[in-house]
Amino acid sequence: MIDLIPSIKILTPTELLDRETIERLKAFKESGVSRIHIIDVQGAKSNAPVALNLVKQITESCGLKVSYSGGIKSRESLKNALSLGADQVICSTIASEQSNVFNYWAECFGSQCVVFGADLKEGKLQVKGRKQESAAKLEVLLKSLIAEGLKSVVICNVEAEEGGEFNADCYRGITSLFPRLKVIARGGVNTIAEVNSLEEAGVKGAVFSLSESKLTPEEIYNYYKQGKDE
Numbered sequence: 001m002i003d004l005i006p007s008i009k010i011l012t013p014t015e016l017l018d019r020e021t022i023e024r025l026k027a028f029k030e031s032g033v034s035r036i037h038i039i040d041v042q043g044a045k046s047n048a049p050v051a052l053n054l055v056k057q058i059t060e061s062c063g064l065k066v067s068y069s070g071g072i073k074s075r076e077s078l079k080n081a082l083s084l085g086a087d088q089v090i091c092s093t094i095a096s097e098q099s100n101v102f103n104y105w106a107e108c109f110g111s112q113c114v115v116f117g118a119d120l121k122e123g124k125l126q127v128k129g130r131k132q133e134s135a136a137k138l139e140v141l142l143k144s145l146i147a148e149g150l151k152s153v154v155i156c157n158v159e160a161e162e163g164g165e166f167n168a169d170c171y172r173g174i175t176s177l178f179p180r181l182k183v184i185a186r187g188g189v190n191t192i193a194e195v196n197s198l199e200e201a202g203v204k205g206a207v208f209s210l211s212e213s214k215l216t217p218e219e220i221y222n223y224y225k226q227g228k229d230e
Contacts, residue, residue: 001227002198003205004220005067005184006213007037010051017054024210025062031217032224035065037090037154037186037207043071044092045129052084059085069117069154070129078105082113090117090154093127096134096141103148111151116142120170121158130158142178152182154207160188168197175202190214192223 006028008021025036036058043049049071058066068081069090081089095102095116106114118138119126125134125141142153155174160166166188175183184205185198190213198206208215 001224002195002203003035003184004033004195004215004223005035005037005205005207006033006210007039007186007207008054008210009039009041010043010054010070011041013042013050015053016057021210022057022061025058025064027217028210028220029062029064031221033064033217033220035067035088036062036210037067037069038086040068040070041129044069045131046071047073048077049081052080052086055081055084055086067115067154075105078109078114082109088113088115090115092117092119095145096125096127096136099141099144099148103145106149111149116145116150116153117156118153119156119158123170126158138174139177142174142181146178146181150181152184154184154186154205156207157185157187161186164188166190166194168194168201168203171198171203172201192219195223 038051038054040049040051055066055068058064066086067088067090068086072078072089072091073094078089091102091114119130125136125138127134155171157167157170171183171185182204184207185203186207189206189208195206
């Protein structure tokens, strides 16, 4: 049984989520979901997050924990996200290109709060809102970050997220190399069958799109119930 995490992709700055979205999040919480992942697309492409105002709304109205990604490129933006109620920030560009800064942040705020986010396209790391390809190799970078205390990584299969074929095997190599690392999969997770294949691959969590995934609160409730019964 792995953690299932709905995600909301924010394309432009927005004041608040609409009532329908909030009600859907509440339904997923009742099914056993405990966390949501906010993906700040504009923030990722710029130098600062633009949707931090949603964090407080979600924590207060839904009672969900919040992971925030996109634009966390300074200590100030990281502190702002945490102070507004996020309990995790996902850092991609900083971790890939300034690992010493990332490690320092993790030391200051806790490795449970500061998490590495790896966007992979054709096996290569993408940074700066996926506008550039990083020279860093994921396995080498992970080995270095784990030595400094890294506990979790969110790995996004960009091809699958953009409509390509889902592939659990792309995570299997990482879970085999680093069995103690909590690997969270993101990209094209649409069905319980795919969730089961990720679990078999050693993945500990799966991020699915609130707007695009076929997963329903009922299916997730049954998935968790079956896991507890076993």
